[in-house]
Amino acid sequence: MLRFETAGESHGECLVATINGLPAGIPISTETVNRELWRRQQGYGRGGRMKIETDRAEIVAGVRHSRTIGSPLAILIRNKDWQNWTQALPVEDIEGGEDQRKPVTRPRPGHADLAGAIKYNFHDARYILERASARETTARVAVGAVAKALLGEFGIQVLSHAIAVGPVRLERTADWDELVELSRRDEILLGCVDAATELRMKEVVDQAYRTGDTVGGVFEVVARGLPVGLGSHVTWDSRLDGRLAQAIVSIQAVKGVEVGFAAVGAASMGSQVQDTIHYDREGRRFTRGANRAGGLEGGITNGQDVLVRGMLKPISTLRRPLESVDLVTREATLAAYERSDVCVVPAAGVIGEAMVAIVLAQAFLEKFGGDSLTETRRNFDGYREQVKDY
Numbered sequence: 001m002l003r004f005e006t007a008g009e010s011h012g013e014c015l016v017a018t019i020n021g022l023p024a025g026i027p028i029s030t031e032t033v034n035r036e037l038w039r040r041q042q043g044y045g046r047g048g049r050m051k052i053e054t055d056r057a058e059i060v061a062g063v064r065h066s067r068t069i070g071s072p073l074a075i076l077i078r079n080k081d082w083q084n085w086t087q088a089l090p091v092e093d094i095e096g097g098e099d100q101r102k103p104v105t106r107p108r109p110g111h112a113d114l115a116g117a118i119k120y121n122f123h124d125a126r127y128i129l130e131r132a133s134a135r136e137t138t139a140r141v142a143v144g145a146v147a148k149a150l151l152g153e154f155g156i157q158v159l160s161h162a163i164a165v166g167p168v169r170l171e172r173t174a175d176w177d178e179l180v181e182l183s184r185r186d187e188i189l190l191g192c193v194d195a196a197t198e199l200r201m202k203e204v205v206d207q208a209y210r211t212g213d214t215v216g217g218v219f220e221v222v223a224r225g226l227p228v229g230l231g232s233h234v235t236w237d238s239r240l241d242g243r244l245a246q247a248i249v250s251i252q253a254v255k256g257v258e259v260g261f262a263a264v265g266a267a268s269m270g271s272q273v274q275d276t277i278h279y280d281r282e283g284r285r286f287t288r289g290a291n292r293a294g295g296l297e298g299g300i301t302n303g304q305d306v307l308v309r310g311m312l313k314p315i316s317t318l319r320r321p322l323e324s325v326d327l328v329t330r331e332a333t334l335a336a337y338e339r340s341d342v343c344v345v346p347a348a349g350v351i352g353e354a355m356v357a358i359v360l361a362q363a364f365l366e367k368f369g370g371d372s373l374t375e376t377r378r379n380f381d382g383y384r385e386q387v388k389d390y
Contacts, residue, residue, distance in 0.1 A: 002147075002362045006139035008077075009130035011085040015077040017139040019062070019146055021365065024070035025373035026150050033057045033145040037077070040141045040350045042188035045205045045215070045343030052081050057142050070371060075142045079135075089130070104129060105327040106336040110316035113336075114327075123327045129338065134252040137351045144354020147361035153373060154364070154380055156225040158357045159183050160349035162191040163309070164218035165201035166208075170194055176305075179222060191219070191346030205343045212320030214342050216253070216312045219349035221356045223295070223306040227380075228387060230301040230363040239299025240363055247355040248310045251348060256311035260294025275304075284388065301363075308356055312348050315341050 001021050008015035037055035055077055062073030087100035094100075103124040107113035116128030148158060159179040163170045170192055178193040190205070192198040201217075208215045231240025241259045248257045265273040276289035288304060295306035317340035324335040368383065370376030 002358075002365050004143045004358065006136055006143070008079075008136065008139065009089065010079075010133035010135035011081055011089055011130060012079060013082045014079055015136065015139040017075045017077075017143050019073040019075075019143055022062070022068045022070070022073060022146070022150065023365070023370045023373050023376050024068055026068040026146075026153065028059065028063045028066055028068060028073075028146060028149055030057055030059060032149070033059075033075075033142055036141050036145040036148075036350065036354070037138060039183070039188070040138065040347050043191060043344065043346030044189050044202055045208070045341060045345075046347070047339055047341040053079065055138055057145075073146065075139070077138050077142060089126075102126060104336045104338070106321075106324050106333050107327065108316045108318075108335040109322045109324060110313070117327060125327065125336075132252070134344070134351075137251065137354075140358075141351060141354045144351075144357045147354070147357040150361050151225075151357060151364065153377070154225070156223065156360065156364075158221065158223045158353050158360070160191070160219055160221045160353045161193050162198075162201070162217060162345045162349055163220050165190055165192075165343060165345050166204040166215045166217060168197065168200045168204055169218070170197050174220075174222075176222070176224060188346055190343070191349055208314075208342050212318060214314035214316075214318060214340075216314040217343070217345035218309055218311050219345055219352055220307060220309045221248075221349065221352045223308075223356055223360055226295065226301045226303065226306060226360065227384065228301060228303040229383070230360065230367055231296070231299045233298040233300060240301060240359070241294075241296045241299055243359050243363070244296075244306070244308050244356060247359045248308055248352055251310060251312075251351050251355065253312050253315060253344070254310045254348065255313045258309040258311070259296060260307050261292045262294075265292060306356070306360070308352070310348060310352050312345055315344060 003021055004017060004019045006017045034056055058076040060074050060076055062068060062071050088102045104126045105124060107125050112128050112132035113125035117125045161174055161179055161182055174193040182193055190198050190201045192201060204215055232238040245257045248254055273292055275291060275293050278287045280287050291304045295301055295304040317338050319337060321334040321337055324333055326333045368376050368379040370379055
């Protein structure tokens with residue numbers, strides 16, 4: 001089973017990711033991983049942290065001569081800002097260290113600050129916010145780049161785009177070529193494929209800047225090239241749509257998820273929602289009249305593009321803080337302000353890509369297995385022949 005874990009704090013020395021269960025022989029390019037890390041840092045509305053960090057992955061185990069070797073893969077991503085926090089967050093306590101700490105006693109509404117401080121019995125939310133921070137997703141994006149490398153060997157690609165920022169929404173479907181072009185850009189505004197809509201999105205972010213506020217939105221992740229049959233209907237936790245939904249909602253600030261066109265479907269009649277089934281006799285394959293299901297039926301991929309959307313609330317840290325209560329004095333106060341973003345929708349899309357790629361890679365290896373890429377490919381090719389002969 002493909003498993004991964006991340007470790008590290010927002011202002012700690014580094015972020016760490018480990019991945020276990022990869023077959024040997026997958027081509028891994030550090031340059032490609034770093035490109036994904038760069039994409040995560042882009043977008044109009046990002047905060048001052050992005051001016052400090054230039055994220056670079058250091059693969060320290062599990063890859064030799066640019067290919068996985070079957071052992072656990074380990075990645076380090078160093079935090080440049082650590083140099084400013086060595087006295088505030090040392091691993092071992094130091095003499096006079098109490099005076100060097102940067103406590104956060106004014107929890108931010110909408111953040112993990114208060115619930116986490118109560119849960120872990122801290123009267124300082126610093127230790128909570130350091131791990132709850134979306135800085136952690138840097139490591140997830142690195143893992144996702146590795147998952148994409150595996151999927152890419154079998155013609156599977158995962159991309160994303162922004163479909164809404166605040167009240168401004170893209171009112172059409174993006175085609176695949178637009179997503180590819182967007183992923184290759186060296187300048188990213190708000191990650192929308194439509195230039196006119198993107199400018200209107202920018203106006204919303206500008207308004208948030210002017211008022212000391214933040215703004216959320218919606219991103220869409222599209223996976224193309226998947227075979228029929230990943231996931232299963234037989235148990236609740238093997239349903240792939242459920243696993244993808246959990247992965248998306250696990251992203252910081254994401255409060256909702258949609259598979260396919262679920263919201264429209266909920267307001268429609270059944271005859272308008274289901275994707276009709278047809279058969280191409282010349283190509284010897286089943287086809288669909290549409291893809292409202294988002295590539296998943298009964299928790300199983302049906303061969304169409306998988307469509308998953310994440311609904312992102314506005315970031316909790318506001319330059320114009322909301323009402324709060326001091327953890328120590330219990331007195332009414334304003335929430336703390338930590339350097340933060342105004343809008344992270346494009347970055348969230350890249351993180352969403354990573355999480356979708358990881359879940360799809362897990363499902364792919366559950367079905368096709370293999371200790372080496374050669375074995376996995378043999379199993380995949382055999383299944384493809386079976387499907388062709390169905």
